[in-house]
Amino acid sequence: MTPEAEEFLRRAIDLAATARKSGNPPFGSLLVGPDGTVVAEDHNTSITDNDISAHPEFKLAKWAARELDPETAAGTTMYTSCQPCGMCAGAIARSGLGRVVYALSGDQLDGLKPGGGFAPVPEEGPALHDEARVPVDGYYS
Ligand SMILES: [Zn+2]
Numbered sequence: 051m052t053p054e055a056e057e058f059l060r061r062a063i064d065l066a067a068t069a070r071k072s073g074n075p076p077f078g079s080l081l082v083g084p085d086g087t088v089v090a091e092d093h094n095t096s097i098t099d100n101d102i103s104a105h106p107e108f109k110l111a112k113w114a115a116r117e118l119d120p121e122t123a124a125g126t127t128m129y130t131s132c133q134p135c136g137m138c139a140g141a142i143a144r145s146g147l148g149r150v151v152y153a154l155s156g157d158q159l160d161g162l163k164p165g166g167g168f169a170p171v172p173e174e175g176p177a178l179h180d181e182a183r184v185p186v187d188g189y190y191s
Pocket residue numbers: 105107108134135136137138139
């Protein structure tokens with residue numbers, strides 16, 4: 051980890067403290083361009099927005115996909131106070147960001163929670179392949 055990267059992580063940790071002071075879960079993130087310029091930053095607002103998707107990583111991934119061209123997005127690094135959760139990791143992958151650098155790991159975070167992490171919801175499938183593929187066939191070609 052470079053000293054510059056540690057400074058960006060410290061900014062993410064400051065944003066996490068801001069989130070907590072505002073009554074939200076303590077997480078913060080920023081996007082940094084290849085020249086070291088901070089292009090966007092945010093903190094968790096899932097309580098005050100009453101929105102389970104208001105994680106800073108998710109908000110920044112949506113912002114990048116909407117506001118940045120793909121080449122610019124690919125040149126950015128997300129610095130975040132905690133390893134992105136599954137929801138955010140999926141959004142980050144879809145947004146085309148170049149890299150993620152985090153402070154706390156997801157396991158380290160779970161270790162700080164009395165009840166640990168979220169239990170996975172049972173899934174069932176695949177099913178109805180011939181019917182389900184009809185609206186998809188040809189879409190990606
Ligand atoms: Zn998340």
